[in-house]
Amino acid sequence: MRGKNVQLENVVMRFGDFTAVHQTNLEVNAGEFFSVLGPSGCGKTTILRMVSGFMEPSEGRVLIGGEDMTGKGPNKRPTALIFQNLALFPLMSNWENVAFGLEARGIDKKTRRNKAYELLALVGLSGQEMKKPSELSGGQRQRVAIARALAVEPSVLLLDEPLSALDLKLRQHMRAELKEIQRKTGVTFIFITHDQGEALTMSDRIAVMKNGVIEQVGRTDDIYSKPLTPFVATFVGENNVLPGRVTNADKDFAQIETAHGIFRGRNQDSLKPGNSAMLFVRPERAAIVNGTTPDNAFDARFERRDLEGAFVNLHFRLGDNPFIVHEANLRLHNGFDGPIQLGFNADDAVVMASGEVNDDA
Amino acid sequence: MHSLIRSYGKPLTSLFVCLTAFWLLVMIALPQAFMIEHSLWHIDRDDQLGMKIDRAYSEMGLVEYDLKAAKTEKVRAEFQTRIDALKAQIAALEAQETEPPKIYGIHNYTKMSELHFTIFLKSIVFALMVTVLALVVCYPMAFTIAKLATPYKAALMMLGLIIPYAINELLRVYAWLMILDYQGVINSALAWLGLVSFEAKTWVPFLENPGSVFVALIYAYVLFMIFPIYNTVETLDKNQLEAAKDLGASTWKTHMRIVIPHAKPGIAVGCIMTFMLSVGSYSVPQIMTRGKSGDWFSQLIYRQFFESQNWNTGAAYSFSLVIVCLAFILIMMKSFKVGIRDIAK
Numbered sequence: 001m002r003g004k005n006v007q008l009e010n011v012v013m014r015f016g017d018f019t020a021v022h023q024t025n026l027e028v029n030a031g032e033f034f035s036v037l038g039p040s041g042c043g044k045t046t047i048l049r050m051v052s053g054f055m056e057p058s059e060g061r062v063l064i065g066g067e068d069m070t071g072k073g074p075n076k077r078p079t080a081l082i083f084q085n086l087a088l089f090p091l092m093s094n095w096e097n098v099a100f101g102l103e104a105r106g107i108d109k110k111t112r113r114n115k116a117y118e119l120l121a122l123v124g125l126s127g128q129e130m131k132k133p134s135e136l137s138g139g140q141r142q143r144v145a146i147a148r149a150l151a152v153e154p155s156v157l158l159l160d161e162p163l164s165a166l167d168l169k170l171r172q173h174m175r176a177e178l179k180e181i182q183r184k185t186g187v188t189f190i191f192i193t194h195d196q197g198e199a200l201t202m203s204d205r206i207a208v209m210k211n212g213v214i215e216q217v218g219r220t221d222d223i224y225s226k227p228l229t230p231f232v233a234t235f236v237g238e239n240n241v242l243p244g245r246v247t248n249a250d251k252d253f254a255q256i257e258t259a260h261g262i263f264r265g266r267n268q269d270s271l272k273p274g275n276s277a278m279l280f281v282r283p284e285r286a287a288i289v290n291g292t293t294p295d296n297a298f299d300a301r302f303e304r305r306d307l308e309g310a311f312v313n314l315h316f317r318l319g320d321n322p323f324i325v326h327e328a329n330l331r332l333h334n335g336f337d338g339p340i341q342l343g344f345n346a347d348d349a350v351v352m353a354s355g356e357v358n359d360d361a
Numbered sequence: 362m363h364s365l366i367r368s369y370g371k372p373l374t375s376l377f378v379c380l381t382a383f384w385l386l387v388m389i390a391l392p393q394a395f396m397i398e399h400s401l402w403h404i405d406r407d408d409q410l411g412m413k414i415d416r417a418y419s420e421m422g423l424v425e426y427d428l429k430a431a432k433t434e435k436v437r438a439e440f441q442t443r444i445d446a447l448k449a450q451i452a453a454l455e456a457q458e459t460e461p462p463k464i465y466g467i468h469n470y471t472k473m474s475e476l477h478f479t480i481f482l483k484s485i486v487f488a489l490m491v492t493v494l495a496l497v498v499c500y501p502m503a504f505t506i507a508k509l510a511t512p513y514k515a516a517l518m519m520l521g522l523i524i525p526y527a528i529n530e531l532l533r534v535y536a537w538l539m540i541l542d543y544q545g546v547i548n549s550a551l552a553w554l555g556l557v558s559f560e561a562k563t564w565v566p567f568l569e570n571p572g573s574v575f576v577a578l579i580y581a582y583v584l585f586m587i588f589p590i591y592n593t594v595e596t597l598d599k600n601q602l603e604a605a606k607d608l609g610a611s612t613w614k615t616h617m618r619i620v621i622p623h624a625k626p627g628i629a630v631g632c633i634m635t636f637m638l639s640v641g642s643y644s645v646p647q648i649m650t651r652g653k654s655g656d657w658f659s660q661l662i663y664r665q666f667f668e669s670q671n672w673n674t675g676a677a678y679s680f681s682l683v684i685v686c687l688a689f690i691l692i693m694m695k696s697f698k699v700g701i702r703d704i705a706k
């Protein structure tokens with residue numbers, strides 16, 4: 001099995017008056033684990049359906065391995081789709097499920113049986129071949145679905161939020177397993193998810209989508225540490241947001257005046273004084289000032305401490321603006337009296353032109 | 362029972378139980394028992410009975426004449442005993458005439474003539490053909506409504522199917538009669554095209570062919586096939602169809618391996634209903650053939666009851682049909698591997 005690259009060329013998808021996907025150019029490299037991340041209704045599933053062939057784009061074209069897929073149905077494309085609800089065939093045994101794609105290709109029973117058993121072994125389900133999917137646990141069903149998709153030797157495997165129905169522990173386990181299967185098979189994975197944690201842990205690269213537009217495409221680390229838009233900054237991971245106006249700017253840094261003080265951060269968008277802007281700082285990059293004073297320091301009111309396990313979320317407020325600090329779980333924080341001084345370095349903060357932020361949280 | 366009493370109290374519970382028992386007994390058990398009982402006996406009417414009685418009367422007249430002419434007391438007594446014997450014989454014969462004896466046995470089932478048996482078999486075969494044809498017509502329709510059509514179109518199609526059922530079945534059958542008659546709609550169209558001529562009576566005799574009954578039966582019972590299939594196909598997860606397609610399955614393969622196995626209970630119920638209704642249909646073959654083509658078994662049963670007044674044979678014929686239907690249900694359940702609970706759903 002060898003992965004192929006997937007290209008979207010000037011693709012647009014409209015449903016009547018509604019444009020689900022605005023003009024998009026995207027290239028997924030052969031053999032990479034690529035995630036399309038976005039909130040529900042952002043158009044990520046539409047992109048998946050256009051690649052799989054269940055939808056034809058209104059404009060533009062989809063290429064897989066350089067070959068134009070226009071007019072080819074899902075049964076003619078080198079893709080396999082794993083559905084959100086898995087869509088296993090409940091009346092067939094597990095091996096028959098896995099072998100269905102081969103059956104559809106007219107391969108004889110003995111060969112497809114061997115292949116199915118082999119694939120079920122690959123996903124760690126030896127001994128479950130004769131059972132029905134309903135007799136398996138959620139994670140096992142997941143693996144049957146993966147084996148079923150791999151049986152047709154796809155060049156591109158499309159995954160439509162397949163982990164969303166699992167509980168947390170299993171989900172974390174399946175992430176590692178999916179990544180492992182992707183590495184072993186070398187198939188291009190396009191993974192659709194609204195869970196940024198999932199996207200960050202598994203992917204090589206991520207495309208972040210909002211309202212039918214891809215806001216940013218990049219390697220996971222870049223997406224996290226160098227978000228290009230306020231939405232990406234707030235959708236992927238947590239970020240403290242301080243809106244204001246630029247008062248002073250040079251090539252590298254900008255100074256922003258907010259309702260709660262003046263802060264400095266990297267001037268990513270080459271903003272000029274007077275521009276409306278937002279400052280973002282990750283909770284783990286901010287800290288309670290202890291000893292040396294960082295570039296930006298300010299007083300905040302302590303609100304509460306949420307224990308996450310290895311780290312704690314410390315919730316503060318600057319007026320009505322919430323501010324969160326992540327700290328390794330090394331001590332208790334009871335006994336804050338009055339305002340606390342917080343701070344962060346200008347290098348760890350970024351100033352961007354104002355825009356829409358993710359306000360789900 | 363206890364939970365019923367707890368939820369509804371004693372008076373209401375006993376009312377429910379009584380009504381259910383009444384329904385089971387009066388509506389289901391009693392008519393069937395009556396039918397079976399009737400089918401199991403026949404009246405042994407002696408064709409010669411009237412003549413035998415007449416003969417006994419005339420012999421008695423003669424003996425009475427002899428009695429008057431007799432001289433001796435001894436001879437007279439002899440004649441008198443003969444008269445008494447004849448009187449007893451006549452009384453017995455007359456009793457047999459007014460109240461013929463019931464003879465229990467399977468006589469009604471075994472005496473079916475060869476012709477009637479042929480019709481019996483033919484009706485079963487025809488009903489099976491109607492069932493298969495209805496399935497072939499209804500499955501694609503049910504699938505289209507359940508899975509392919511937009512909700513609005515599906516509602517319209519459903520409505521289109523249901524509306525004719527607001528009209529009496531007889532009228533619907535007569536509509537088909539008008540379409541297929543010698544000078545009906547189709548033949549008129551053919552005549553207009555110059556293919557047949559009414560004057561020369563070269564019309565196509567649709568009604569002389571059992572096919573016309575098939576058409577009307579399928580039309581009459583189409584809903585009983587569509588609804589159960591629709592109901593089961595409707596519950597099929599659309600993703601399964603897409604998954605099958607994505608894995609490279611053709612439409613044929615998808616139906617054979619995914620949709621039909623899922624719809625099995627619905628198909629079984631549809632087939633059972635259509636078969637039972639068409640094998641027992643009286644009005645459709647009666648109206649459509651009007652004696653121009655062979656009888657259906659249901660018409661024979663009708664004749665046994667209302668023309669030859671032979672309720673026992675009629676009961677036996679009816680019960681034979683019931684047994685065929687039960688056998689059909691069992692065969693369908695067995696071959697489709699569906700349980701009674703799937704069917705009840």
